[in-house]
Amino acid sequence: MSNPRKWPIWSLAVAAFLLVLAGCGSNSEITRSYVDPTASSRTGLSGVLIVGVAGKQESRIEFEDAFAKSLARYNVKTVPSHTLVENMDPKGDELIAAAKKAGLDMILITRYIGERAEEIYHPGTVYYGVMPAYGGAYNRGRYGGYYGHAYEVAYEQPVWSTNRTYTIISDLFLTNTEEHMWQAVSDTIKAGGEKKLLNDIIKSFVDDLKKQNLLD
Known part of the structure; x- marks a missing residue:
């Protein structure tokens, strides 16, 4: 017969495991997505200049490097814009010139739109x-x-928590013609530290690029 005194520990372990499973869902959702209807006749991503619009240079560098690394896993040539254009607020002409010089046929620009907070009651x-x-x-x-x-x-104990959702938009342009090839808007709930938030945002965009057949 099992020792009943050991059962509470087992019960707590199961409860903890269920909480972990509950937290495994995605924290990001693509709320809007657009792709050029003629994009299917073009090749997918090959060479991309990664541009992150941020208020601080260190944030820009961290985002661009992480996005470039994520796309590079799909054999896409990626170059973070901070390695070519140090200016924190580069103009469109500067980005186009940098992309052409590096032999990149696309420019991917991602920027912050806003955020909202929602109070959640947990009984x-x-x-x-x-x-x-x-x-x-x-x-x-x-x-x-x-x-x-x-x-x-x-x-x-019952508690109140705050869900903070960040809205980010990403646009893909052709370097030579400046045509708008793709756009997606991501709503991401912050569930962890800044690094996890960053990774969740990037993953949502990469998944949509795959969904739109722009990424193999």
Whole structure:
């Protein structure tokens, strides 16, 4: 017979595991996506200048490097714009000239639109364990002799939390003609640190590029 004293630990472990599973969903959603209807007749991404519009140079560098690394996994030649244009607020002509000089046929520009906060109430939760007891009827093979005593294992206090959602837009242009090839808007809930937020945003855009057949 199992030792009932060990059951509360097991129950807490299961509860923790379920919480981990609940947090495995995507934190990003593409709310709008557009692709040039003639894009299917063109080749997908080959050489791309990655441009991140940010208020701080270090943020720009971190974003551009991460996005470039993510696309490079698909054998796309990528160059972060900060390696070619140090100016924090480069003009369109500067970006086009840099892309042409580096032999890049596309320019990918990503910028922040805004954010919103939503207050979420999480009611308290009680986790119960069950301690079996055995009576004479159980020994005679009857169900009536088996019953359980429920006891409280853990209690989570009700809390309020704030979901902060960031809206980011990304646009893809052809270098030579400046045609607008693709655009996507991502809403991303911050669920972790800044690095996770960054990765979630980039992943949502990469997934949409794949969905639109611009990325193999």
